[in-house]
Amino acid sequence: MTVTLDIQQPQPFDLVGSTIMMAGNAAAFEGTLSIRVSEGHDEYASFTNVGSLGLKQFQASIDIPETNTFQLNRLFLTLADDSGNENGPSVVIPVLFGPRILSGYGGWQPYTVKSGDTLSQIAQQQYGNSDYQPIFEANRHILSDPNVIFPGQLLRIPRNDI
CATH class of the missing domain: 2.60.40.10 (Immunoglobulins)
Incomplete structure (x- = not known):
């Protein structure tokens, strides 16, 4: 068959x-x-x-x-x-x-990039520190450079259960 x-x-x-x-x-x-x-x-x-x-x-x-x-x-x-x-x-x-992207990974939430945002600023808002690597890694399918994001872009923000 x-x-x-x-x-x-x-x-x-x-x-x-x-x-x-x-x-x-x-x-x-x-x-x-x-x-x-x-x-x-x-x-x-x-x-x-x-x-x-x-x-x-x-x-x-x-x-x-x-x-x-x-x-x-x-x-x-x-x-x-x-x-x-x-x-x-x-x-x-x-x-x-x-x-492998975020210790204690428990899911993700969407985030729409606003004018003036940087991955470091988004990480600071979401995690309380400027380590943007989990956000960058979770969005590698649409991001090739962590310094290039644009308003209106929809990013996945990994969350942990810890």
Whole structure:
């Protein structure tokens, strides 16, 4: 059977936590999709059941242990139909790993840049210090230089549970 994968969550460069939630529509050989999370140095794997005769909605998650050894903020989530063919079709989604960006990561809130804002000023308002690195890292999909932001730009401000 030809696999059909329509992954709706996460989207490329979403900011994710230690539990990565996935959702979409899929059909796969024997109804099984494998799930892998990797950044080139370490990998975690799981699987989920989906449709085998036609597209079926699915939800799944994979937990990344707090003791993970990821070296990078950017991870690759791979969903693949490899139950009948190790080289079966797959979807690879790059995501940003919040726990590597901010200790105690618990989610994020949106912030719209105002005229005169700098990342250091935004960090001072949000965290009480001028360390803008978590904000910059959480927005690497839209920022290439921490000194270049513009009014109206929507940034993700990582928050922690601590």
